[in-house]
Every structure is written in structure tokens, then in C-alpha cells.
Amino acid sequence: MRPLLQVENIAKFYGARIGCTDVSFDLYPGEVMGIVGESGSGKSTLLNCLAGHLTPDHGAVRFDTRAEGLRDTITMSEPERRMLGRTDWAFVHQHARDGLRMNVSAGGNVGERLMAVNARHYGDIRAEAIDWLGRVEITEDRIDDRPTAFSGGMQQRLQIARNLVTGPRLVFMDEPTGGLDVSVQARLLDLLRGLVREMNLSAIIVTHDLAVVRLLADRLMVMKDGHVIETGLTDQVLDDPQHAYTQLLVSSVLQV
Amino acid sequence: MISVENVTKSFVLHNQGAAEIPVMAGASLQVDPGECVALVGASGAGKSTLMRMIYGNYLTASGRIMVGDVDVASAAPREIIQLRRNTLGYVSQFLRVVPRVSTLDVVAEPLLLTGTGVDAARAQAELLLTRLNIPQRLWQLSPTTFSGGEQQRVNIARGFAFRYPALLLDEPTASLDPANRATVLAMIAEAKARGAAIIGIFHDHAARDEICDRQFDVTTYTPGLAA
Amino acid sequence: MSDYNFAYLDEQTKRMIRRAILKGLAIPGYQVPFASREMPMPYGWGTGGVQVSAAVLTPDDTFKVIDQGADDTTNAVSIRRFFQKTAGVAVTEATAEASVIQTRHRIPEQDLRADQILVYQVPIPEPLRFLEPSEVETRKMHALEEYGLMHVKLYEDISQHGDIATAYAYPVKVEGRYVMDPSPIPKFDNPKLEMAGIQLFGAGREQRIYAIPPYTQVVSLDFDDYPFQPTKADHACDLCGAEESYLDELIMDDAGGRMFMCSDTDYCATRRKQGHVGAQGVPYKEDAA
Numbered sequence: 001m002r003p004l005l006q007v008e009n010i011a012k013f014y015g016a017r018i019g020c021t022d023v024s025f026d027l028y029p030g031e032v033m034g035i036v037g038e039s040g041s042g043k044s045t046l047l048n049c050l051a052g053h054l055t056p057d058h059g060a061v062r063f064d065t066r067a068e069g070l071r072d073t074i075t076m077s078e079p080e081r082r083m084l085g086r087t088d089w090a091f092v093h094q095h096a097r098d099g100l101r102m103n104v105s106a107g108g109n110v111g112e113r114l115m116a117v118n119a120r121h122y123g124d125i126r127a128e129a130i131d132w133l134g135r136v137e138i139t140e141d142r143i144d145d146r147p148t149a150f151s152g153g154m155q156q157r158l159q160i161a162r163n164l165v166t167g168p169r170l171v172f173m174d175e176p177t178g179g180l181d182v183s184v185q186a187r188l189l190d191l192l193r194g195l196v197r198e199m200n201l202s203a204i205i206v207t208h209d210l211a212v213v214r215l216l217a218d219r220l221m222v223m224k225d226g227h228v229i230e231t232g233l234t235d236q237v238l239d240d241p242q243h244a245y246t247q248l249l250v251s252s253v254l255q256v
Numbered sequence: 257m258i259s260v261e262n263v264t265k266s267f268v269l270h271n272q273g274a275a276e277i278p279v280m281a282g283a284s285l286q287v288d289p290g291e292c293v294a295l296v297g298a299s300g301a302g303k304s305t306l307m308r309m310i311y312g313n314y315l316t317a318s319g320r321i322m323v324g325d326v327d328v329a330s331a332a333p334r335e336i337i338q339l340r341r342n343t344l345g346y347v348s349q350f351l352r353v354v355p356r357v358s359t360l361d362v363v364a365e366p367l368l369l370t371g372t373g374v375d376a377a378r379a380q381a382e383l384l385l386t387r388l389n390i391p392q393r394l395w396q397l398s399p400t401t402f403s404g405g406e407q408q409r410v411n412i413a414r415g416f417a418f419r420y421p422a423l424l425l426d427e428p429t430a431s432l433d434p435a436n437r438a439t440v441l442a443m444i445a446e447a448k449a450r451g452a453a454i455i456g457i458f459h460d461h462a463a464r465d466e467i468c469d470r471q472f473d474v475t476t477y478t479p480g481l482a483a
Numbered sequence: 484m485s486d487y488n489f490a491y492l493d494e495q496t497k498r499m500i501r502r503a504i505l506k507g508l509a510i511p512g513y514q515v516p517f518a519s520r521e522m523p524m525p526y527g528w529g530t531g532g533v534q535v536s537a538a539v540l541t542p543d544d545t546f547k548v549i550d551q552g553a554d555d556t557t558n559a560v561s562i563r564r565f566f567q568k569t570a571g572v573a574v575t576e577a578t579a580e581a582s583v584i585q586t587r588h589r590i591p592e593q594d595l596r597a598d599q600i601l602v603y604q605v606p607i608p609e610p611l612r613f614l615e616p617s618e619v620e621t622r623k624m625h626a627l628e629e630y631g632l633m634h635v636k637l638y639e640d641i642s643q644h645g646d647i648a649t650a651y652a653y654p655v656k657v658e659g660r661y662v663m664d665p666s667p668i669p670k671f672d673n674p675k676l677e678m679a680g681i682q683l684f685g686a687g688r689e690q691r692i693y694a695i696p697p698y699t700q701v702v703s704l705d706f707d708d709y710p711f712q713p714t715k716a717d718h719a720c721d722l723c724g725a726e727e728s729y730l731d732e733l734i735m736d737d738a739g740g741r742m743f744m745c746s747d748t749d750y751c752a753t754r755r756k757q758g759h760v761g762a763q764g765v766p767y768k769e770d771a772a
Contacts, residue, residue, distance in 0.1 A: 031334060031337075078623075078627070079627045082627060086631075101614060101635075104614065104639060105639060107638070108635045108638050108639050111635065111638055112631055112632065112635050113631070115634040115638065116631025116632075120634070120705075120707050121706060121707045121708050122638065122707075122708050125638065126638075143642070144642050182355075186355035186357075187356055190356065197369060214352070215352075215353075215354050218333065218334070218337050219333045231333075232315070232333060233312055233313075233333045233336055235313050236313055236315060236333075239313050240308075240315050242268070243270070244271060244274075247269070247271055248271055
């Protein structure tokens with residue numbers, strides 16, 4: 001099997017300060033990788049480098065494109081990268097406001113990606129939007145409301161629907177469950193697990209919530225001060241952490 | 257099917273003065289298809305540790321752990337994920353699932369992961385839940401709200417839904433009433449009969465003697481405990 | 484002649500504008516930035532159109548100005564007088580006689596010929612602006628042909644009104660490439676954007692010029708199940724009886740009395756001269772009006 005994403009020696013510096021450095025890994029189709037670490041550990045910088053929002057100073061991010069196989073997304077042309085961004089890639093922002101058009105209805109938000117890839121049948125677009133809203137527990141009668149009329153949790157669910165509607169192959173998520181009710185968080189985790197299974201979806205999830213990665217991620221990467229300090233199977237890293245920092249992280253979680 | 261060769265394990269507690277606690281040294285164990293081996297030894301001797309090492313949940317410091325043709329001690333995460341999906345089942349003592357997912361789907365998930373269709377997977381899950389006396393009215397509920405015994409049975413149903421060639425059972429009969437205990441033992445026997453290699457931990461000695469072909473005393477390999 | 488340079492603007496400025504016009508014609512629908520000048524009229528009164536007209540006028544031209552189809556509104560009259568004074572060109576109200584027509588919000592009913600130029604006044608040239616506030620982003624979207632957002636606007640229309648309610652400034656795709664705002668003309672006029680004449684669009688405040696060369700393909704955006712429909716009031720003109728022209732509605736009294744008449748005053752007058760009479764009209768007399 002060929003990796004969907006090959007990350008090689010990614011480094012990003014902010015002046016003299018390290019954003020992240022020496023990051024390499026392969027992600028295979030259907031794999032979900034979690035990236036955990038405290039604020040400032042470089043996990044969001046890394047995610048933005050991978051997703052093409054930041055240009056890293058070193059390294060390569062190779063994506064297995066449908067047409068031409070592995071391509072370095074850092075050196076590919078901007079149109080190609082943006083095309084990936086609205087077809088095979090999805091990015092779920094921590095703050096729904098960053099990932100939604102707040103002055104467009106929920107249905108329009110979900111439909112945008114479909115229309116961006118030339119869906120031109122209103123009825124079909126709307127039906128698809130209704131289906132996806134349902135999957136994230138937004139009832140059909142809210143389809144014409146704007147996200148400004150939604151709660152924070154609903155906005156986040158809408159953002160996820162908007163991102164997944166085109167059936168991307170790789171989803172980047174930055175603290176996706178951060179602002180959600182616990183019950184909604186669980187439903188979303190289940191939704192994402194189901195999608196991973198059904199669509200052979202791969203995902204990279206940045207979070208500080210170890211419970212989320214345990215349920216969602218196959219693999220885990222622990223970051224501190226811009227460096228990857230530990231990687232492995234999620235349950236192995238959490239149950240048998242090797243690095244001092246990981247041990248501290250795991251032992252600091254409040255039990256319920 | 258399962259071959260543990262000269263494995264070593266220690267824990268280093270960095271946050272407690274980097275104390276190094278050796279927990280296993282030089283353990284070797286072979287389990288063939290159709291065989292059931294019980295791990296025995298005093299509490300804290302490392303039964304669960306060895307089982308977790310075989311499952312890839314704990315890292316192995318040295319030695320080999322072959323399950324089929326995969327060396328768990330050195331395999332990449334995705335190889336272990338594949339192994340867990342297709343070859344190696346594990347019934348732990350605790351049920352860890354996504355909240356709000358129905359019991360039926362929890363049990364069906366291993367089948368869905370291995371390519372069984374949704375309807376067939378649910379049908380198989382229903383059979384198992386029926387056999388393990390989980391009332392039908394609970395099937396659509398999340399097992400997180402169930403009693404300990406019910407959770408344990410859901411966990412077993414999930415562990416036996418897919419016919420893994422190798423199975424790890426951690427206290428499968430704990431907290432079960434006699435009728436359900438008998439059912440679980442019958443299921444283990446059936447798994448043996450179809451050729452599964454099984455490693456189990458049983459505090460229930462009667463069950464252990466009934467179902468296991470031999471015992472493996474981990475105490476022998478526990479540094480500081482060995483006689 | 485007057486003390487002004489021909490058509491008010493200095494020659495260098497007109498050359499600069501002509502270069503923008505030529506570039507616009509070469510890339511149909513593309514918004515060409517230009518160094519818009521201060522004109523002796525406020526923004527929103529046609530400063531973009533006036534600069535374009537100034538750049539294309541020659542002493543031999545005959546100039547016509549319409550505002551919402553009418554030759555006799557303040558805006559139309561003052562711009563017409565402006566060029567009478569600064570360029571000394573002949574002016575007319577007859578569409579057929581004009582060689583340059585500056586317009587606000589309409590395309591004349593009568594088909595234009597290949598030797599005619601239509602100059603539009605444009606308030607907001609960017610069709611994507613409604614949904615994307617960033618100019619950097621909209622320019623990138625044009626460059627990369629990322630036009631999904633345009634359909635989001637139409638989607639919003641249908642979801643809120645049951646139909647595409649955008650009635651003017653209806654977005655079009657030019658020659659299969661650039662999505663363009665046709666200025667706030669009624670969508671009734673959209674099919675006429677494919678014409679024999681040259682169409683130039685000037686946005687003074689936004690400093691953009693764009694163009695549609697003759698016989699260029701101009702497609703109004705729509706959905707498969709909600710096709711584009713040019714609409715007009717379901718009436719005939721009450722003055723001239725025309726059934727195919729775009730109509731203005733006039734409230735006549737407080738008792739619900741209404742009147743529909745052609746928004747294109749020249750078209751209506753021409754028909755009345757030819758003897759057409761509408762439901763509330765009277766036969767045309769030369770000395771009336």
C-alpha cells in the first residue's frame with residue numbers, strides 16, 4: 001500500500017524561534033493520526049504547514065494525488081494546491097467562524113464545496129446539504145438559517161458538514177471538538193469514526209484532549225517545543241508512555 | 257500462531273526520579289492454533305503486562321513477539337492496526353467505546369472494519385447479544401450506561417464478533433452469573449475448535465481448568481519475584 | 484470650442500484609459516485596474532463611464548446618454564451637456580443615430596450595430612464582492628477560475644425566495660472564462676449582452692475598466708433546475724403598446740392606479756411616431772411633450 005501523505009523533515013521557524021522542526025511521518029489511507037501537545041508546542045504550526053496554509057522553511061509534504069501519484073504540495077502551483085484544498089482535502093478549524101461563511105445560510109455553506117466542483121443542480125445540492133446537516137444533528141428546518149443564528153456547537157457541526165460533503169480523502173482538524181457539548185462531541189467522534197471506515201478517510205487531528213485521540217486516532221504524535229518527542233500506536237503511547245513529558249501529560253489527565 | 261521469544265520489559269518513571277522498574281525478563285511462550293493457554297501468577301506478577309505486550313499496547317524492550325508473521329515488538333503502528341483488525345482479538349476487562357453509540361453498532365464494528373456489510377454485521381451482532389442474554393430493548397442504547405456484567409458481556413460479544421485467528425482474553429468470565437459464564441466458556445471452546453490460538457487470564461480457577469490446555473506462570477520471568 | 488482639452492481629460496490620461504480599454508477588450512470580462520481621475524461630478528454619478536466615454540470620443544462622434552433608459556433625467560442631461568461643452572460633439576436622443584452611448588442601468592431596446600459603442604457606468608465591478616470581502620482573495624479567485632461562490636449567491640436566492648430573485652446586476656460568464664458583473668442592468672437585458680457593438684464598462688470609484696468585444700459569448704449563471712429567465716413586468720407599454728420592451732411602473736394616484744411604460748424613452752417615442760398606441764396612450768402629435 002502507498003502512503004497517502006509523506007511528510008519529510010518539515011521545519012518552520014518564526015525568526016529565531018522554532019515553530020516546528022524535524023517532523024517526518026507517513027500517513028496511510030484510512031489512518032487517523034493525532035498530534036497532541038500543550039499550547040505553543042508547534043502542533044498547530046505543523047498542521048498549517050501540512051495543509052498548505054503556511055509555507056515551511058524546509059522539507060516536503062507529498063500527497064498521493066489521484067491523477068499523478070505522489071506530489072510535493074509545497075512546490076506545486078497554487079491553483080493545484082487550492083484545488084486539493086476544496087476537493088481531496090478538508091480543514092476543520094478550531095473556531096467555526098474561521099471555516100464558515102457567516103453571512104450565508106447553513107445550506108449554502110454546505111453546498112459551497114459542491115458548487116465549487118461544478119454541482120449545478122439546486123435540488124441535488126439541497127438534498128445533499130440536508131443529508132449532511134442531518135448527519136451532524138442539525139435539523140432540516142434550520143437549513144436556511146445563517147450560522148450567526150446558531151450556537152457555537154452547531155456552528156462547529158456545520159463546519160464539519162461543510163468540509164466533508166465532497167468526500168475528501170484527507171481531513172485536517174485543529175481542535176475540532178474544542179467548543180462542543182460533551183454529548184455532541186461524542187456523536188461527532190462516532191460520525192468521524194464511521195466516515196473513516198466507510199470512506200477510507202485519513203485524518204490528522206491536532207488536539208490537547210487525550211480522550212478524543214484515544215477514541216479517534218490510530219496513531220499518536222506527541223510534540224513539545226516544536227519537536228516530536230514520541231510517536232506510536234495511540235493506546236501504546238497513552239498506556240505505556242516512554243518520554244518524561246508524555247508521562248507527565250498522561251498522568252495529568254483528570255479521571256472521570 | 258503466537259510466539260513470544262525472550263522478551264524483556266521495564267517501566268521508567270521519569271517523573272519519579274527516573275526510577276526503572278523491571279517487570280519482565282526472558283519470557284518465552286508458544287501458543288498453537290486451537291490451543292488455549294492461561295497466564296498465571298500472583299497479582300502484579302505481570303500477566304496483564306505480558307498480554308498487553310502481545311497486543312502491542314505496551315512496548316517490548318527486547319525479544320520478539322510473533323503473531324502470525326508480524327513481530328509485534330518491532331512492527332510499525334499501521335502493521336499492528338492491521339493485525340488487530342484481521343488477526344488478533346482482545347477482550348479487555350473494561351469496555352472503552354465512543355459514548356452514545358448503540359450497543360448493536362459497538363458489537364458490529366469489528367465486522368464492519370473487516371469488510372462485512374452493515375446488515376450482515378448487525379445480524380451477527382444480534383445473534384451474539386441474544387446468546388449473551390443482553391435484552392433486546394438495550395440494543396439501541398449505548399453500553400456506557402450498562403451494569404458491569406452487561407458491559408462485560410457486550411465486550412465479549414464485540415471480541416467474538418469477528419473470528420480472529422488469535423485471541424487475548426483478560427478475565428472474560430469475571431462478574432458473570434453462572435448461565436452467562438457457561439455461555440462464554442462455550443464460545444471460547446468454539447473458538448478453540450475452529451483453530452484460534454487463545455491466551456487468557458482467569459481468576460476463575462474452575463473456568464481456567466475447564467477451558468485451558470496448559471498454564472504459563474509469568475512469575476518465573478518477573479525480576480525480583482522469581483523463586 | 485471651449486477652453487477644455489477635447490473631452491475634458493488630458494491626452495495622456497485618455498491614452499492611459501485607452502490602454503486599459505484595449506486590454507479589457509483583449510481579455511473579455513477581466514477587470515483592468517486604471518488610474519481613475521477626479522471628475523467634476525461625485526462618485527456614483529457616472530465618473531467611470533464618463534472617463535471611458537472621454538477616452539473613446541472623437542470629434543465626429545454623435546453622443547447619447549441614457550439613465551435607466553431615459554434621455555431626459557438629470558444625470559443623463561448633465562453628462563450629455565458635459566460632453567457637448569468639453570468635446571463639442573453632436574448629441575442625440577435617437578439610439579440609431581448615436582455612435583457612442585453612455586448608459587446607466589439599461590441596454591437600449593433597439594439592437595446596436597457594429598459601429599456603435601455602449602459605455603456602462605458601474606458602481607461595483609466585483610461580482611464576488613457580496614460574499615468575499617477580500618480584494619486579494621477575489622482577484623485570486625478570478626485568476627484561478629474559482630467561481631463556485633457565485634453559485635452560492637444564486638443558491639441563497641432560491642433558498643430564500645423560491646426562485647433566483649436577483650433581478651439586476653445578474654452575474655454572467657464571458658467567453659467561458661471570467662465571471663463579470665454586467666452593472667445593474669435588469670436581467671431582462673442580459674441576453675442583449677451578446678451584441679454587434681462594443682461594450683465598455685467603467686467604474687470610477689473602484690478604478691476598474693472591463694469590456695465585452697462584439698459577438699462575444701455571454702452566459703448568465705444559473706442552475707440546471709432553475710434556468711436563467713429574463714423577466715419583465717407582465718404587461719404591454721401603456722403608451723406605445725410594445726409587448727417586448729422593459730417597462731417602468733408608475734403609481735398614478737392613491738387609489739391603486741398604475742401605469743406601465745417603456746423604460747427606453749427613445750424606443751417608446753419612436754414607436755408612437757410610427758402610430759403605435761398603448762392602452763392609456765394618445766396618438767402621437769409632433770408638438771406635444
